Amino acid sequence: MVNGYTPASLKEALEIRAAHDVIPYAGGTDLMIGEKRTGAYLFLNRVSELKRVFLEDGILHLGAGCTFTELIEHKMTPALLKEALRLIAAPAIRNEGTIGGNIANGSAKADSALVFFAADAKLKLASVSGERVLPIKEFYLGRKKLDLRGDELITEVLLPTRWLEHYYYQKVGARKALAISRVAFAGLMHIENDVIEHCATAFGAVSDVIIRREDIDAMLIGKTVVQARDAKGDYLGAFERAIVPIKGRVSAEYRKTVCLNLLNDFLVSFGI
Numbered sequence: 404m405v406n407g408y409t410p411a412s413l414k415e416a417l418e419i420r421a422a423h424d425v426i427p428y429a430g431g432t433d434l435m436i437g438e439k440r441t442g443a444y445l446f447l448n449r450v451s452e453l454k455r456v457f458l459e460d461g462i463l464h465l466g467a468g469c470t471f472t473e474l475i476e477h478k479m480t481p482a483l484l485k486e487a488l489r490l491i492a493a494p495a496i497r498n499e500g501t502i503g504g505n506i507a508n509g510s511a512k513a514d515s516a517l518v519f520f521a522a523d524a525k526l527k528l529a530s531v532s533g534e535r536v537l538p539i540k541e542f543y544l545g546r547k548k549l550d551l552r553g554d555e556l557i558t559e560v561l562l563p564t565r566w567l568e569h570y571y572y573q574k575v576g577a578r579k580a581l582a583i584s585r586v587a588f589a590g591l592m593h594i595e596n597d598v599i600e601h602c603a604t605a606f607g608a609v610s611d612v613i614i615r616r617e618d619i620d621a622m623l624i625g626k627t628v629v630q631a632r633d634a635k636g637d638y639l640g641a642f643e644r645a646i647v648p649i650k651g652r653v654s655a656e657y658r659k660t661v662c663l664n665l666l667n668d669f670l671v672s673f674g675i
């Protein structure tokens with residue numbers, strides 16, 4: 404028998420979170436297979452505020468309690484996010500697993516978080532004292548270390564839609580399907596009148612935290628495609644130095660090679 408609270412509103416959920424030592428429980432797909440925890444759960448599945456999806460001023464608000472399946476089926480979900488979500492696990496997990504849980508699990512292998520990094524999404528966090536918004540990159544402080552206070556919940560992902568249309572996405576796993584990422588890559592590119600207006604990349608499952616280096620991507624922004632081809636060697640070299648894979652089931656060398664190959668494929672797919 405699992406002990407817990409089942410609030411029916413966000414206000415109630417935040418009050419319980421502040422008053423008791425509880426573990427937020429969304430879909431349970433990570434919690435149920437992780438190490439045994441003591442304490443009561445705060446079941447979030449009846450909190451309708453965490454299920455909302457709406458667009459406001461070019462920002463898509465995705466409720467943290469949306470399951471992967473709900474977002475795959477939602478008409479407002481951008482194609483890149485749908486593609487990444489469709490490759491997560493199997494239907495049974497996608498029906499229960501949520502984006503809030505995927506982010507709060509703190510893993511650099513989280514496939515929805517990878518897309519949110521590439522898109523420079525922000526997270527809305529709420530507690531009884533109020534709300535705060537922070538870039539997803541700042542939410543991750545290290546392996547399994549999050550900027551999440553004991554009384555807070557992730558309530559929304561704020562996803563800018565402006566640059567999401569043209570993308571390249573690859574998930575490399577041990578198998579074609581049902582595999583946790585060994586390396587995952589998401590890249591966004593926007594070229595207008597032959598000039599690169601936006602370039603953003605993110606690498607998952609390589610390091611303790613998803614790698615997003617705006618400073619390196621900036622090397623290509625503002626360049627024509629021909630100029631970008633000239634700068635390609637320096638750009639790839641900068642990422643070669645920046646990517647320091649952790650040891651895992653597969654060698655660091657393998658992960659780095661795959662990252663650089665995916666980065667090159669991304670550029671080639673946009674004529675660079």
Ligand SMILES: Cc1cc2nc3c(=O)[nH]c(=O)nc-3n(C[C@H](O)[C@H](O)[C@H](O)COP(=O)(O)OP(=O)(O)OC[C@H]3O[C@@H](n4cnc5c(N)ncnc54)[C@H](O)[C@@H]3O)c2cc1C
Pocket residue numbers: 426427428429430431432433434435436447467468490491492493496499500501502503504505506507508512513514515555556557558581582583584
């Ligand atoms: C067989 C299997 C295959 C999988 N394959 C993949 C895969 O391919 N790609 C992938 O990315 N993941 C995969 N996962 C991992 C998993 O499904 C996800 O990480 C999932 O998104 C977790 O969401 P959840 O709602 O189930 O979270 P839960 O298990 O309920 O919670 C996970 C963590 O998040 C916290 N939490 C949940 N919601 C909130 C909130 N709103 N605010 C603050 N904290 C919160 C919980 O306290 C807990 O620490 C797989 C898991 C399994 C079991």
